[in-house]
Amino acid sequence: MIGGVEHTLATSVQCTGIGLHTGRPVDLVLRPAAAGTGILFVRTDLEPQVRFPARGEWVSGTLLATSLGNGDVRISTVEHLISAFAGMGVDNCTVEVSGPELPIMDGSAAPFVYLIRQAGMRAQSRMRRRLVIRKPIEVREGNRSVRVVPSRSFKISIEIDYAHPAIGQQEISSLRLTPERYAREIAPARTFGFLKDVQMLQANGLGLGGSLQNAIVLDDQSVLNREGLRFPDEFARHKLLDLVGDLALLGLPLQGHVKGVRSGHGLHQALVAEIRANPGCWTVEVPGDVGPGRAPERPRVPRLIRQTG
Numbered sequence: 001m002i003g004g005v006e007h008t009l010a011t012s013v014q015c016t017g018i019g020l021h022t023g024r025p026v027d028l029v030l031r032p033a034a035a036g037t038g039i040l041f042v043r044t045d046l047e048p049q050v051r052f053p054a055r056g057e058w059v060s061g062t063l064l065a066t067s068l069g070n071g072d073v074r075i076s077t078v079e080h081l082i083s084a085f086a087g088m089g090v091d092n093c094t095v096e097v098s099g100p101e102l103p104i105m106d107g108s109a110a111p112f113v114y115l116i117r118q119a120g121m122r123a124q125s126r127m128r129r130r131l132v133i134r135k136p137i138e139v140r141e142g143n144r145s146v147r148v149v150p151s152r153s154f155k156i157s158i159e160i161d162y163a164h165p166a167i168g169q170q171e172i173s174s175l176r177l178t179p180e181r182y183a184r185e186i187a188p189a190r191t192f193g194f195l196k197d198v199q200m201l202q203a204n205g206l207g208l209g210g211s212l213q214n215a216i217v218l219d220d221q222s223v224l225n226r227e228g229l230r231f232p233d234e235f236a237r238h239k240l241l242d243l244v245g246d247l248a249l250l251g252l253p254l255q256g257h258v259k260g261v262r263s264g265h266g267l268h269q270a271l272v273a274e275i276r277a278n279p280g281c282w283t284v285e286v287p288g289d290v291g292p293g294r295a296p297e298r299p300r301v302p303r304l305i306r307q308t309g
């Protein structure tokens with residue numbers, strides 16, 4: 001998935017959905033972008049428009065979702081779309097959003113994979129750079145951790161453990177992602193939340209767009225969605241989807257084996273910051289070029305906030 005040349009979309013595509021927190025409609029337009037651009041978000045509802053690159057130093061919060069921002073101006077819930085770009089091998093894209101958060105769609109990345117496939121992909125002339133892990137890097141918070149170790153390819157493992165009868169312990173081990181496998185096995189996995197948290201959020205004016213149409217919702221005993229689960233381990237698959245999106249904020253595809261244990265957005269972003277802060281542990285490589293690791297800018301450690309789902 002990470003070799004070869006960079007890719008962008010063949011054409012522009014758009015959709016409309018509701019924001020998870022505001023409950024309001026928001027328009028999303030994905031446009032092809034030049035090689036070397038990366039993923040660039042644009043708030044088109046502001047005058048002048050405000051732009052954020054999808055990179056770790058722009059992360060402004062990880063509570064409930066990953067937000068990019070600068071001061072008061074934010075774009076929230078970016079991780080599922082960024083995950084879809086990374087999973088499908090889209091390096092460069094301009095993402096126009098008409099509000100402060102991306103549409104939640106069905107709570108998974110499948111609608112974004114559908115959009116990317118509808119647009120089609122175009123190969124570009126620049127070779128795809130990759131960040132190759134040379135020494136292990138780990139971040140830990142109590143019994144939760146995420147680490148990356150050297151590997152000949154990109155592999156990902158995730159372990160979750162919820163004291164809930166419908167979830168329990170789930171594990172995905174050493175998954176090698178291809179676009180086809182991402183689209184089929186990971187992208188459809190939905191985000192999940194607990195009824196008591198949803199009620200608390202809504203009492204505080206958040207999660208107003210949240211419903212059984214865009215999340216798996218659980219009470220103390222079971223899954224409330226009438227259609228049930230899309231996979232027996234949909235929860236672990238969604239955590240893996242989130243991890244792929246959070247890692248993409250490195251700005252380069254990663255070569256290494258990433259292992260998350262009970263991890264969430266906060267810890268994933270702490271790993272991204274830790275990688276950026278330790279350029280001696282990795283190198284950036286272009287096919288035919290082996291150079292020393294270089295941190296593009298001074299890393300900023302994002303705030304670590306408890307993550308809830």
Ligand SMILES: [Zn+2]
Pocket residue numbers: 079080191238242309
């Ligand atoms: Zn998620």
